[in-house]
Amino acid sequence: MKAGPNLYIGGGIILLVALLAIFAPLIAPYHPVTSANLMYAEEPPSMQFWLGTDEQGRDIFSRIAYGARISLFIGLAVQVMNTAIGVSLGLSAGYFGGWWDEFVQGLTGLMLSIPTIVFALALMAILGPGLPSLLIALGMTDWAYSCRISRAQVLTQKSLNYVQSARIIGFGPLHVMFRELLPNIAGPLIVVATMGVGSAIIAEASLSFLGLGVIPPNPSWGGMLSSAREQLMIAPWVAVFPGLALFVTVLGFNLLGDGLRDLLDPHGRTRR
């Protein structure tokens, strides 16, 4: 039980990204949207534009700083939704058993057989692009893993004394599930959720990259990359920096998850 370097490196990265997001208006030298100026289109990195400009002459660093807000917000919000759904279903399935358990397991298997991004694409097709649709499309499609883990954990803990005594004292199922069981199985779930934030950020970026996520001209890291392929030859910095921001942020969450696992789940119940 000791905190390894993963925990600190991951936590440090996320802290930096969070500071960038919070203080974006103070840090960013230009406005992310209205600073468009074709005079300065596709300028390479310089003292004036630290990370260069895009095809509309907008400062890439400023857009990355504001984009951190979207990535972090969506990553966290989506993961909160997924975890809430997964844990509620998994807890109740493990606790009640019977037909409800069968049903939840069937549903989980179904979710696993449709790749998250495909499911999200289908939902985006129906709901149309934009932030609310993104939240729904990503927040309701990636809960299968936390559901499986919490169910398996409940099954191993259900027969233990503290659960039995809470039942005998006369606490209702909701109290037993969320007040007694949940704190005892939280370790592995926190690990899964932390890594899930990383995947949610990638999923959002992918959808925005395809033009089906955050509506332009709002700065989203994925969206900034959507026109990068065509400019790869003349302005490679358009492709490099937003992707680097994505990579480092997701790496931060994955390292934090690894570090938390060493700390909270030494037996590797969430190993993957």
Added chain:
Amino acid sequence: MLQLLLRRLAQAALTVFIVISLVFVLFSVIPGTFTSSLQADKRDVSQDVIERLEDELGLNDPLPVRFANYVTDLAQGDLGVSYATRRPVSDMLSGRIWASFKLACAAIFFAVCVGLPLGFIAAIRQGSWIDTAAMTFAVSGLSIPGFWAGLLLMYLFSLKLHLLPTFGYGSGGLSHLILPAITLGIAPMALLARTTRAAVLETLNADFIRTARSKGMSERRLVTRHLARNAFVLVLTTIGLQFGSMLGGSVVIEKLFAWPGVGSLLIDSVGLRDIPAVQGAILVIVLFFLLINTLVDLAYLVVDPRIRYN
């Protein structure tokens, strides 16, 4: 054994049916999907053309009738007619399935060939710098967004080194396949390296490995005869799951590399709100997943006697 297989097939069939119904209901219950997509495109379509189209496509029938028709057609291999191209969806899919399948096979080949040895060496040399380097590489591979990795590879190997074509399918040869396959294989490769390392470490601690040591065999024989196969059994599920979800996972990569597969059809159709094509593409992706997982179950019957006889 046969019973197990039949149960698997029944489960898969049920899943397919549920997915079909789900996709159908999702796209049908939301009102005005088809007309609004025409209007959203700002096409100059008169009201009675829309009505005639809707009539022709059977969109005015009650929902249960439409569902029954859809399932009946599906059973006969008829996936409906694309709204956008007016061609049968099955025709549109047939060529693309091969392209996607080829890409998925190449990607899983890359992932297995790199990920397995990497995880294996990391576990055997646990705690050494090789282990640290391999696992740092793996966590980076898990964190890198595929489409960005693709952009970087494209920049390096096509634009700078001029070794490989940037994108497209070409004449279907190897040179166009390499970059998208590596891009698509990065994340599964990283995951496999981690899973393999964990599996080998778990196996190394198993009692039967101690028994094997007590027999007095060389490390080489210990690894090849006792360790590798047992560890591989633990990794097989992960390989199957990764391969199975590859058609879905390749959606973004196919779009980036303009690969004419099921994934890019799905994205284009989502943009056009071409419901029959979307339904067809999703169906193919889910069927592929279920097929691969059934094959993995069958593979377990071969490699693991504990399952063979139970």
Added chain:
Amino acid sequence: MSEPILDVRDLSVSLVGSGPPIGAVDRVNLTIGRGEVFGLVGESGCGKSLCALAIAGLLRQPMQVTGGQIMLGATDLATIPQRQMRRMRGDDVSMIFQEPMTALNPLMTVGDQIGEMFVLHRGLSRRAARKKAIEALDQVRVSSPERRINAYPHQLSGGMRQRVMIAIALACDPKLLIADEPTTALDVTIQAEIVELVLELCRAKGTAVMMISHDLGLVARICNRVAVMYAGQIVEERASAEIFNHPSHPYTRGLVDALPRLGRRLERGQRRLTEIAGVVPALHEFPEGCRFAARCPRVTSECTAASVPVTQLDGGGIVRCLHHV
């Protein structure tokens, strides 16, 4: 005693990590004669399994032999190169483990697992090894061995698997068999059968047995001599009848009193079975003086002052106690 087959001198095993090494087995001396049945007894964590693994050259990191000699005939197993140890392991020294359920490779037939011994040490072909494996299975009294040879471990019961383990261990007629709690995980009903089988086969092959157990009753019944280990040290070693009837070390005394015995009178007020109060100290908490002092009924201030030397007993054997009887 006949000419010794195994002579262990001052064997020390330590946990070698990043810090200073922590001693787990402390200068153990053991001598086992040709064909002798020798018992090593102690609670779990006393170091008896570590001794066994050290002798078989199977210690794994972070445990290491940090001193002493392990003479098997004229060879010192503690210092010979890996390659040579590997050749002797299974051929001259073999081992049976506690857990028959997990000790066999689940993906190999028992025939291949037994036959592997003949391939490794006798250079036989697979086909010839298979024939020998059938014989070996027959020797451990598995019925219809021609058929069972193709079975996988999960198809066999625990007792059956332990028979397969015995067949593997004795396949090459070793000079020494180390049996580490071979019956602990088995049903009581077949424990005696398995022990009898091991003894009988070893007698026939002239193999010496080092029987490791926490069950002093069992060991005293089947062994010529018994050594009792406590907290990494041998505290008493004598002929088994002596040790059972007249235990000299207070710890041995405690072990004997904890045994149920037919026809033993209970004194008024005595509990049916006595237990030894307290627990074995952890590795890093081994005290300076006598390691049993904290649980000992005869403890005095001298006991904890300095480490206790070994005393030779009149009737043969040794004891490590200042107040032995």
